[in-house]
Amino acid sequence: MNAEIINIGDEILIGQIVNTNSTWLAEKLESIGLKIRQITAISDDKSHIVEALDAAASKSNLVVITGGLGPTEDDITKQTLAEYFGTKLVENQEVLNDLKRFIEARNLTMNKLNIKQAELPESCTVVRNTIGTAAGMWFEKDETVFISMPGVPFEMKKMFEESFMPMLQSHFKTPEIVHFTVQTYGIPESNLAELIADWEKNLPRYVKLAYLPSPERLRLRLSTISTNVAETEQFMQSEYEKLRAIIGNAIYDVGDKYLHETIGDILREKNATLATAESCTGGNISRLITSVSGSSVYFKGAVVAYSNEIKMRVLGVKSETLQSFGAVSEQTVKEMAVGVMRLYETNYAISVSGIAGTNGATDGKPVGTTWIAVADKNGVRAERFVFGTQRDTNIRRASSKALDMLRKFILNFE
């Protein structure tokens, strides 16, 4: 079963708002087994709306339309739909009553524009809106279903979840889709693809594998239509075990979590605490860890030591170390990790010192050069990396790498 989403409204086309409605709808539609074929954003233009409806209807079983249902003159979706389906607008008494209640509850008075919101295409099934003035509409034509909803996100979401979603499930009787996501870190996409090529080749044709890369992680997602969810989940689990045998420790989790969330789970389970000493990452690792509610249980805090003076006075890095090896060196980063672990009295510490860019490069230390250390009471491990030339990406990559080093250090990998 194919579906398409059409978003009507100028705000998306001029880059003023991000199209989060489609992201939300796509996930919901996919969860009930409707495959999104295309998402199309267009402006409030009658002939373009008709063109988009025709194109979508010719390929899909469902067309979901959002936006263009406001009371002002620029909103023409409702009139266009009435013409498209060869019907006329008639006043809907139920919707008019809803509107009166809605307006009165806000101590406002009904005006012509409000009353116009109760005029709806005669041939559609009307879906009422209790938290706004634009009603929803359901049309059917040549085996294709069309639904129209307001573009205001919270109105659209409530209307879809409470009314359209159950209506669609009962209408299309679609199969269940099962996803299984494996979270990996540390092996670049092309190398990973080579490593798992044989495994991938042996996947059944009805299972789809997607690589989803970002500086934070590389997700591998298996998807399939399922007639027996328990059986499919068991199959996914067995494929996951095969994958683990190949790329082992590069897998940090299954499901949705980021590394900083998984690190939190590991620390919580070990009843252990962490602090960070950050130079070039500027507090980004601390920010990631504390973005998780409840992180105060395992995270005591950070020292962002952006100057050598602070590295010495607050973290206890020796002046000779800085003079002999520089701020971006194995020796400095090790002393930073040990220093913050001692100061904050934690079980573990992460430290980072690097040249994020765009300036700061020296002989033998190009932009991107970064030393990272992880420590516990038994010792400290440091590693050198050369990331790229983009300051923000260097910071993100150093942060992810540091979290992954800590994960492997705590779990005694390598």
Added chain:
Amino acid sequence: MNAEIINIGDEILIGQIVNTNSTWLAEKLESIGLKIRQITAISDDKSHIVEALDAAASKSNLVVITGGLGPTEDDITKQTLAEYFGTKLVENQEVLNDLKRFIEARNLTMNKLNIKQAELPESCTVVRNTIGTAAGMWFEKDETVFISMPGVPFEMKKMFEESFMPMLQSHFKTPEIVHFTVQTYGIPESNLAELIADWEKNLPRYVKLAYLPSPERLRLRLSTISTNVAETEQFMQSEYEKLRAIIGNAIYDVGDKYLHETIGDILREKNATLATAESCTGGNISRLITSVSGSSVYFKGAVVAYSNEIKMRVLGVKSETLQSFGAVSEQTVKEMAVGVMRLYETNYAISVSGIAGTNGATDGKPVGTTWIAVADKNGVRAERFVFGTQRDTNIRRASSKALDMLRKFILNFE
């Protein structure tokens, strides 16, 4: 001049990622006078890509394609484009050298998939990618220009700004659009609209005003087509002066800068230094400030004190203060600011302590309650805010508010 954007990739269609590339591109294309007619997201499917290219080319002068350029088998955009334009893939020596440099700088080795990234359609103009492996492509057919870029946002943005944007400007010779952006903070959108209603009414019809709100700032952008740039800029300047007379100190800058960038300029100009003491913001303010290259001149660092123990031992907050007033209080946040200013020996300090959520609320201190202080050698000023219930938004809003308080404190406003 019409343009269309086509995003290729399953991630958008299954609702896994939000299509921010299109929002960014739409704004950029609009700024050089190209009107976006349609934004279309489709999957990595050859016949569908061809169908979308045909549809877009029949109505628009420019087709901007993102995504589907990865090295793995599911990415088929490059092959499809080669077939669509009746050309073949050939190895591009320059791109191959770029790739070698890129791979070697990361201490990785070239593999077959990497090398495949250097194979490009013979008839296109190749645009090199210095921060990733997928090159950009420029095609022309029947008066329509097609450009193809990787879907990874930072690679796409760099490639578009540095290469494709100037190429498009020179190719289409679009009229000059002059923008003038005023950066404001602290007055909500609807209040601001009321305050400046008369000024807005008196703007000439050919000048467009856009309100661009976010938790970080509210931008007011004036745009107009210009035949004489110097004259238009002078006009914009005079409108800006009128606006300043109305909303004065709520304007923190003109241009593109965020508050954390403007703060950097102010500190640099005053030859002054800053440190932060952060609890609920978890290092986010420090991260923002250090996201600016060269910030080490004025920023010495931060103490993220996520536990009371660290607030006392590292920042010198008195145990009696925490016991009598709690961690989220005027007294604590003032001692944190003074403490970090003393420890880091800076001219200024920011401190934040609040309940970001989702847990941590107490009687009289709901989630969102946040105390912020700013300090210099002459004194410390603290203020209480109650933000919302969303953890991430609370952290963003507390960070922006703290930066704005520091701006007003340094500049002796209010």
